[in-house]
Amino acid sequence: MHPIPRLASLLLALVPAAAGASLQVVTTTDGLAALARDVGGDRVAVTALSHGNQDPHFVDPNPNLAVKLRDADLLVDVGLDLEIGWLPPLVNQSRNAGIQPGNERRFTAASAIRVLDVPTGPVDRSLGDLHPAGNPHFLDDPRRAVEVAQAMAAKLASLDPAGAAGYRARAADFARRIGADEQRWLAALKPFRGQAIIAKHPTVTYLARWAGLRIVGYLEPKPGVEPPPSHLAEMVEVARAQKVRAILVETYYDTRTAALVAKLSGARVASIPGDVGASRTATGYQAYMDEVVKALAGALAP
Amino acid sequence: MSGFGAFLEAREIWQDPLLAAVIAGALLGFLGVYVVLRRTVFVSAALTQLSTLGLIAAIVTEERLGVAVERPSVQLAVAVLFSVTGALLLGRLHAGRRLPAEAGVGMAWVLAGAAAILASSRFVHAAHDMDAMVFGNAVAVPLGDLLALAGLAAVVLAPHLLFTKELVFVAFDGETARAMGMPAGLWNGVLYATLGLAIPPAARAIGALPTFALLTLPASAALLLAGRLPRIFALAAALGAVAAAAGYFLSWTIQLPTGATMVAVAGLFLVPGGVAALLRR
Amino acid sequence: MRYVVLAGLLAAGAAAAQEPQAAAAPLGGNPFARVLMLPDVSAIGSGALVWNQKDVRVVSPRSDPYGPGGKVQPVFQELEVALQSVVDPYARADVFLTFHPDGAGVEEAYLTTLGLPAGLQIRAGTLKSPFGRLNQQHPHVWDFVGTPLPMARLLAVDALEGPGVDVAWLAPVPWFLELHLAYQDTVPGFETAGRRTGVAHLLQYFDVAEGTTLGVGLSAARLDEPGAGAWRDLYGADLFLKIRPPQGRAYLTLQGELFARRLSGLADPAQDGTRLGGYLQALWRQDAYWGYGARWESAPAAGPGLSGAENRWTALATWYPSEFQRLRLQVSDDRLPGGSTGWEALLAMEFIIGAHGAHPF
Structure with a gap:
């Protein structure tokens, strides 16, 4: 084998194969990744930047995470400054214009829900290590999880119109299943x-x-x-x-x-x-x- | 809730932690005289780090060995095992005079810390609060931890009270002791083993920084204030107990984190000794 | 761990959160609109108590905080003010102003593109050269207090930096591989006048194992020296290994850099030649509050009449009372060629207020 094709095939082998999946979804937490899998099914390949047993305030901004963001078709974050300590430099390094805050390939979950514990007066750090934008730990409310899943489905549908019906159906199914579970819970x-x-x-x-x-x-x-x-x-x-x-x-x-x-x-x-x-x-x-x-x-x- | 009346009323909250603090303070203050005079002040940091390493090893091999690391008694047993082993090795290192004592202790501490990080990066999934397995918070001391501390304190103090003369002789004048034909290695081993036994239950009751502080500050203060060894030992133990108790009480009344207040009070005890030493010059 | 728990706020939140009510649109629009448009503003202050056994200013010139020989001296190191914001959908701007005992200046001020195709990213403005690892970081990100001696002596006393353009390409491979090419005007070593500078930097990061990252970099720069055919060539190699078990705050880093400086074609041929230096450091962050480190540095001695390598050994203990403050105790043993040694001690304090953008790895 000629050395150049060999190198090329080696590089190809290294590129993660997302067989069949049409969208690369990157989430900041395992919780959001679970919702993305529920809504996206096999049309999406989901990667989480942190583990569920990790403190989401203190993730290392390892540059290899920026590489994952470069290839992301959609970045899902929690918002409310939960990831402020590590996500912004990774997004800057990613060269991915679409996932910048407010752009079309960025979905901030907090934007889909009503936020609690929003301070109404001036705050400073003498109050401890606080979240001035509001409490970001909202996924343990199933109603809010459903709202996030539905908004995520709408976002996925706008990015991948061919799968739009599927995303909506899966989100509706998720809402129905969680709705039934919610009654049980x-x-x-x-x-x-x-x-x-x-x-x-x-x-x-x-x-x-x-x-x-x-x-x-x-x-x-x-x-x-x-x-x-x-x-x-x-x-x-x-x-x-x-x-x-x-x-x-x-x-x-x-x-x-x-x-x-x-x-x-x-x-x-x-x-x-x-x-x-x-x-x-x-x-x-x-x-x-x-x-x-x-x-x-x-x-x-x- | 911070007045003295409220303090007396809330006896159920403070009786166990305060008793644990007093026992740990007296025990560590007493042993601290050896630690300070033999220049091994970081021994508690090194030994608790070894305990952490031991617990990580226990978690990694948990399923294979069939030990339940979730149980507090198992945690303490593993911590004591690694701490005593480490203390005996440090004692050998020190006796061999190949390294200054503090250098050996420092190396053991850093290497154990590094090894703990390397080993704990192996378990990605299960969430464990390693710190809580080794270190307490001086505020909530479960009865089991208090009993373990009291029991081990008795085990540690027994040889010290029975064989004070031998231990002091070997610790502070090892050359002469060896020349007189005393089994210096054995007594040195006993001394380090008691340190290795005392530190894990103290750390588990009152935390890392208070353990370190009570092992060094009361003994230093006593050395500055008293001249003869029996009085130094008695004063160090008393200062340790008082620092721990006063620290606990102050943290109640002025609402500060408990461990840090104990450290601050122990630090204050250096002041009269320091002034006395300056005046004596 | 970052919530507001003031009882009043909670009560307000509870009143506002009667679930079925929809949030009413505020009357008169958002009164905070102007505040929302402000860039992130932050200030970082640093100062130290220093004690040097030797008269460092004469025998070991450097940029670290130091004091007169044998006296405990309080020093003000730096106050950095940062203004950071997105400019428009295409670029962001970062401005760092610095106030120090010699005056005020612009530490860095540059635009960064956000969405160029083909993995490209351009920074333009006045910036720290993409050379090695520490040179690009601001001192408040460093683990140790002060610039390593080899960096001050072989690159530049206050970092290799200046106006110019830096083009970075992120290669389309599954690990992080970035190539920087920069063209700048920089002031090297202890010089005062600027020189045209070309810099190349190749940086790679590998995930060696879960929680373990290895970074390796190679740098080269060529600077125009006064006189025809006179050049100053700089070479660097950097290594960074970080082991951080994901579930905790403890980590271990090992970091080292090698620097080489070659002068050629100078008017005084005696000054031509190559000089080498480097440092190696380890940091162990025990938990959220404590960290310990050790560092070895070797650099060409710069005192009068000294030639050969100056070696410095340093031990560091850091206390982080919170994420926004750190107190460091650093003790060094500086050994000059010829065997003369001098102890140095530093107690450095640092704080940060406001919203400071997170730093890259």
Whole structure:
């Protein structure tokens, strides 16, 4: 074989083959990747830039991620500055004009939903490490997940008109399936509507709102700040007064503090996965929410 | 919730952590005299890093060996195993005089840290809070951790109280001890093994930085204030216990992170000794 | 981990979030429209307490913060003000102004194209030359305090930089392979006048394993020296290895660069010849709050009457109270040719306020 064709065939072999898929979709998180797979089916090849067990604030802007973005037909991000620390330089390096913020190949999931915890007054960093644009942890509300999936389908349809009908049908199917699941999940949580809970941080605002639970306190006095013991004593009093039965902590955090408050107030610790892919079994959106609801109901049960 | 009355009322919140802090403070303060005089102040950093490495190894081989790393008792056992082994190796290194003690400790620390990163990049999926397996937060100390700390503290202090003379002799004048025919290697091993035993349960109860601080600052303060060894040991243990307890109480009243407050209080104890040393000049 | 938890805000959020209500359109349009159009503004300040055993200014000229021999000296290093924004759909602009003890200046100010075809990207303006690794980064991104001696002596005392154009091509291969060609006016070494400069830089990154990235780069530059047929050629090789298990904040990096400078055709032929230097450093970030590092540097000595290599060994401990502040303690042992050594210690403080664009890897 002549050396040049050999080199060419080697390069061709290295180019990832997306057999049959017509769109390369890159998402910033595993949760968004799960939705993209549900909506896109085999017309899309989905790559996530981070894993579900990774803190999405602190992903390394490894230049090889820029190479993935160069080849992206669509970039799906969460928005609300969640990825501010690492996504912008990668998008700049990608040479992909379409995925710049606001352009036609960029879909920011937060744009499809109503955002909670948007500060209404001036904010600064003395309040802890905060999200001035609003709370970006919205995928644990199934209604918002469906809204994101439908908006994503519309975006995919505009980029790939030949598959438009398929995307819409799959999104409708996703909405129907999750709708049915939602009835099941809400039924499992129904006995606990209106109950008070305590969370480690405000990551569960959307979940609590959806499930009809009231968050009456946080284990951390400010986001990312270790609680002094007096704060825990306060939380124990709050938990007793408000009859809190569950203290929510994401699986990758230490549960010692939560366990102390739980023990003294008679509550239980609910260890919930933070995103799709955060545990071995939470492989898709449905499985992830199943785990969340199971952990919640398990902790809230009398 | 920050007044003294509220503090007394909330006894259930503080009784276990405060007891753990006092035990850890006294234990570390006492052992700190050896650590400071033998110039191995980073020994706690190196040994806890070795514990982390051991836990990662345990997680990687978890399924093959059939150990349940999720259980706190298993975590502590693995941490103690690696810590004691590491301490004995450091002791050998030190006895051999091939390296200055601090250099050996520093190398062990950095190499264990690097190895821990290399090894933990192997497990991509399962989420583990490695830090929480080795280090506590001084605020929430489960009863199991408190009992383990108390039990191991008794095990550590027993040889120190029974064989004080031998340990002190070998630790501070190894040459003479060897010349007199004492089994210096054995006593040196006992000394390092007790360090290796004491550090993991203390770190698991009160955290990394307080452990490091209580192992160095009270002993340094006692060395500045007292002249004779028995008084130095007693004062270091007392200062350690007081620093830990006062730090806990202050963190309650002025609402600061607990571990950091303990470190700050222990640091304050250096002031009178420092002033006394300046005046003595 | 970044939320607002003020009770008042939560209450406001709760009131606004009665689910079925649609968000009402605000009366009178958006009152914050002008604010929305502002570029990202940020400021980075750095200063240090320094102590040098030797009189560094004379025996070891450099750009690091240093003080008079034997005294603890507070120094102000730099205040950097950054203005960053997208210009239009085709380009973005980044402006970095610097204020330092000698005055004020423009550190960098350039346009970057956003969507050129064929993997091309052009930067134009005044910019740091695409030569090696540290030269392109701003000092507040560096792990250690101060420019490595070989970089200051062989490239330029304050980074190789100046007005010009940089064309970068991202090769259509499945790993990161970027080729830079730049034409600039730069001021090398300890010189004062600018020189026409051509720079080439080939940079590659490989994902060696999950969480492990290897970067290798080669650089070359040719600068016009005064006099016919006189040239200054610079060569560089850089290596970067980062191991970061994805689930945590801990990581380990190993980084090194080699520099060579060749002068030829000078009026004084005695100055012709090649000089070599380099550094190798490792950083271990233990968790979100602590990091430790070690560095070795070797550079041609620059003090009067000194020839041969100057070697410096450095240990570093860094405390990050938050993402926006860092406090570094750096201790070095600087060994001049002939065996004279001098200890150096630095306690450096750094802060960042405002919205500062994230940096490339």
